[in-house]
Amino acid sequence: MSVPEANAETRVLDATKRCCERFGLEKVTVDDIAVASGVSRATIYRMFPGGKDVLFEALRVRELEEFFAILRQRVEGATSIEDLLVRTVVAATQELRADDHLAVMLASAPGETLSQLTVDGVPRIIRFANAFLAPLAEAYLDHERARAVIDVLARLTISYFLAPSDTVDLGDETSARAFLDPFLTAILTEGAISS
Amino acid sequence: MSVPEANAETRVLDATKRCCERFGLEKVTVDDIAVASGVSRATIYRMFPGGKDVLFEALRVRELEEFFAILRQRVEGATSIEDLLVRTVVAATQELRADDHLAVMLASAPGETLSQLTVDGVPRIIRFANAFLAPLAEAYLDHERARAVIDVLARLTISYFLAPSDTVDLGDETSARAFLDPFLTAILTEGAISS
DNA sequence: AGACGATAAGACACAAACCGTCTCAGTGTC
DNA sequence: GACACTGAGACGGTTTGTGTCTTATCGTCT
The missing domain is CATH 1.10.357 (Tetracycline Repressor; domain 2)
Structure with a gap:
């Protein structure tokens, strides 16, 4: 799916996609995505200022x-x-x-x-x-x-x-x-x- | 799956099963199960005193x-x-x-x-x-x-x-x-x- | 009709989870 | 050494979930 060397943003978006499928849109948390993408929560907020909504939008x-x-x-x-x-x-x-x-x-x-x-x-x-x-x-x-x-x-x-x-x-x-x-x-x- | 006339306990357990598959064990809430089984949350606690753990156990x-x-x-x-x-x-x-x-x-x-x-x-x-x-x-x-x-x-x-x-x-x-x-x-x- | 048991609805207090922001320390790069 | 980026984690505030309880409303039985 997303190799570790891939672009961090790509990794996060891939993880978001996977988490959505696994937990459902309502149940995903930013932390789920952080763990799934091997990235810290802070980094996600830095990449997508505004949080979850912006992330899903992206x-x-x-x-x-x-x-x-x-x-x-x-x-x-x-x-x-x-x-x-x-x-x-x-x-x-x-x-x-x-x-x-x-x-x-x-x-x-x-x-x-x-x-x-x-x-x-x-x-x-x-x-x-x-x-x-x-x-x-x-x-x-x-x-x-x-x-x-x-x-x-x-x-x-x-x-x-x-x-x-x-x-x-x-x-x-x-x-x-x-x-x-x-x-x-x-x-x-x-x-x-x-x- | 579970017809409305079925035994209430059966309905709740069926709903629990469905919710588990849909949300994953970690993400299910008693409320999810209540809604899915068409039963009030209070009834679930009455049927399975002890809450979620007892319910899953059952x-x-x-x-x-x-x-x-x-x-x-x-x-x-x-x-x-x-x-x-x-x-x-x-x-x-x-x-x-x-x-x-x-x-x-x-x-x-x-x-x-x-x-x-x-x-x-x-x-x-x-x-x-x-x-x-x-x-x-x-x-x-x-x-x-x-x-x-x-x-x-x-x-x-x-x-x-x-x-x-x-x-x-x-x-x-x-x-x-x-x-x-x-x-x-x-x-x-x-x-x-x-x- | 009246008593009874079961239920839905929802209020409640407490606990946990989540959110978004922030700081700080470590790491690699120029 | 300056710099940019990251992970870790603390924070306050908000939301969500939990488990218990009360009240009103049913249908059922006598």
Whole structure:
């Protein structure tokens, strides 16, 4: 997981993740994390001034960065805008479903975790999605259009991940493509018409 | 797991078990258990005077009873003393390996759990083993001999469960039989000679 | 109806755990 | 030697948990 030589901050964040899975979000203490990361409590407060909240916040940011880094890497060879977007949604859905940490969090602290995926966390998720994916989309779309489509697709991906539908499986490429195509042509041509 | 109509004590013990798995032995509070079992905290203290320790103790006892009840049921058709003992060891090993709760406890609170399987808990385990299995063994052996052989087999079973050996698999009937037969004939005939 | 036992709810005092901040001493680096 | 970083741990304040107790509310039995 985290070798002793690794960056101290990385070690602490890894330990935080492990402790969350083991004790649950409500039950972790800074001391648990200090022991698990082999770092003194004082050091944690020095690294993350503000304590637990800041620490968890930093973990969430790191997870998001990791998530989108992997995602970008998985869709880099796309040949068209439709292809890019469909593959992104599919890959994101698969990543979400394969995320053990997220699964544990959803099971053990549904309230807080859901909030991070819906109410509170969504603006940031969309910010990250844009930061990582807009550069790819802007090969085909202007800045504003790229932002808009990433925004809506992010929301759809989250919704269908949290509450799967009988009629679509966004983790399946053909199903996702069939489902998204109308939306995409609508969104993409609409812009072309109105401009 | 535990239907609302079930005996209140059963509900509380079930909830204790669930909470242990979820939060870990160190992190459970009586309040957690009260909420999980749909019972007020006062009632728990009334049912288990002495609090948390007594409650956990009661859970361990129930688990042991359950374990040996299943075990006895699994070996009831034995045709000889060797058969009975080998099958008991094999069944016990398989039960231990299949026990999810035990696995979680061993992973999350190794110290306390191991102590219950070695230092502190062994006398009781052997007491229970005798209470449940001696009646079966005494079809073939006198009281003292039955106690002695159950004692040593219980210890062997625990040891090989905790630290599996490359040369024997007590969860496998043929392997276990080959391994145990010398012991058993030794123990059983030794008694016959010296008496 | 009235008596009874069991329960939920919650107040209470005490103890323990946790938090966040701080100091200080040790360690390695420039 | 100056410097930055760290571990250890003390601190005051707050929260959380414990175990006991009281009160009100049930359902049950007679």
